[in-house]
Amino acid sequence: MENSTCPVSRRFTVRFLPYVYSSVFIVGLVANGWGLKSLLQNWNKLGNVNVFVLNLGLTDILHLLTLPFLVVSYAMDRRWIFGDAFCKLTRFCFNLNLYGSIGFLTCISVYRYLAIVYPLRVMGRITVTHTAAVSVLVWLLVSVQSLPDMFFPKTLENTTEKCLDTTNGNHVERYLEYSLGWTLTGFCIPFFITLGCYGHVIAVICKTNSIDKVLKQRSLRFLVIVILLFSVCYIPHHLFKNLNLWARILSKQKKCRGWINGVYIARQISRGLVCLNSALNPLVYLHGHENIGAQIRQMLQRAWQTVTQPFQPT
Numbered sequence: 324m325e326n327s328t329c330p331v332s333r334r335f336t337v338r339f340l341p342y343v344y345s346s347v348f349i350v351g352l353v354a355n356g357w358g359l360k361s362l363l364q365n366w367n368k369l370g371n372v373n374v375f376v377l378n379l380g381l382t383d384i385l386h387l388l389t390l391p392f393l394v395v396s397y398a399m400d401r402r403w404i405f406g407d408a409f410c411k412l413t414r415f416c417f418n419l420n421l422y423g424s425i426g427f428l429t430c431i432s433v434y435r436y437l438a439i440v441y442p443l444r445v446m447g448r449i450t451v452t453h454t455a456a457v458s459v460l461v462w463l464l465v466s467v468q469s470l471p472d473m474f475f476p477k478t479l480e481n482t483t484e485k486c487l488d489t490t491n492g493n494h495v496e497r498y499l500e501y502s503l504g505w506t507l508t509g510f511c512i513p514f515f516i517t518l519g520c521y522g523h524v525i526a527v528i529c530k531t532n533s534i535d536k537v538l539k540q541r542s543l544r545f546l547v548i549v550i551l552l553f554s555v556c557y558i559p560h561h562l563f564k565n566l567n568l569w570a571r572i573l574s575k576q577k578k579c580r581g582w583i584n585g586v587y588i589a590r591q592i593s594r595g596l597v598c599l600n601s602a603l604n605p606l607v608y609l610h611g612h613e614n615i616g617a618q619i620r621q622m623l624q625r626a627w628q629t630v631t632q633p634f635q636p637t
Contacts, residue, residue, distance in 0.1 A: 343595035358605030386420030403486035410486035418469035436520035560597035
């Protein structure tokens with residue numbers, strides 16, 4: 324942490340994140356390629372919700388293409404050689420992926436909710452045009468939320484050879500205010516909408532015997548996937564991002580606390596975990612298939628073959 328008197332384990336970041344980013348890049352590209360192929364092959368079976376799923380895949384690809392540059396940076400002891408403008412673009416793509424993923428998962432949750440709770444009253448009126456318009460709105464909202472982040476400095480005060488994921492010490496107080504508002508609008512509100520939808524869905528499923536068994540299974544599968552994504556990727560990221568910003572403010576004020584280094588390490592781990600969403604989101608493509616187990620095994624086998632192929636004898 325710049326301008327701080329509180330020691331933190333900086334080396335942990337350099338040792339941890341390059342391996343996570345490299346693994347997510349390889350597995351994510353294979354998984355998203357396979358998932359999108361499966362989506363297109365079953366486009367007519369799954370309905371208009373495919374528009375949201377397709378956009379979810381686009382957010383993943385956008386983020387994955389920036390990971391090699393971050394791997395190079397951390398492999399060079401966090402030295403950034405690609406310029407300030409590209410640093411901000413890289414962070415902007417990450418934010419589009421993160422909050423776009425949350426937004427489109429929320430859209431899919433609402434769509435599933437309407438399909439189960441109001442199948443006749445609402446679902447017959449939803450067209451591809453409607454889902455496409457909502458998708459455009461999600462992209463616009465996420466872009467508007469993420470745009471202020473690009474106006475915060477992403478380099479240290481005296482050098483441009485660092486690419487910070489938040490901002491430097493001179494602006495950390497204002498950035499925490501922005502981050503808390505961003506967390507509320509970009510994460511908390513969609514999270515509670517998703518929880519409300521699936522809470523009602525579970526209640527309806529438990530009370531109604533007329534709902535198709537396959538539809539019940541698909542809804543429960545998607546609920547498990549959403550819980551996995553929020554628990555592993557999104558909640559730790561937002562919690563430790565804001566705690567770490569607060570710790571940086573205390574450190575800047577020379578108010579060292581015993582938990583500051585622990586929060587710093589947890590923050591770096593959460594950065595790796597939130598990156599995993601680009602590799603886990605393809606589960607959404609596959610959750611509607613009856614043979615999801617076989618699909619996932621095949622997808623993992625292809626990812627493993629891609630990773631191990633360079634080491635196999637020719």
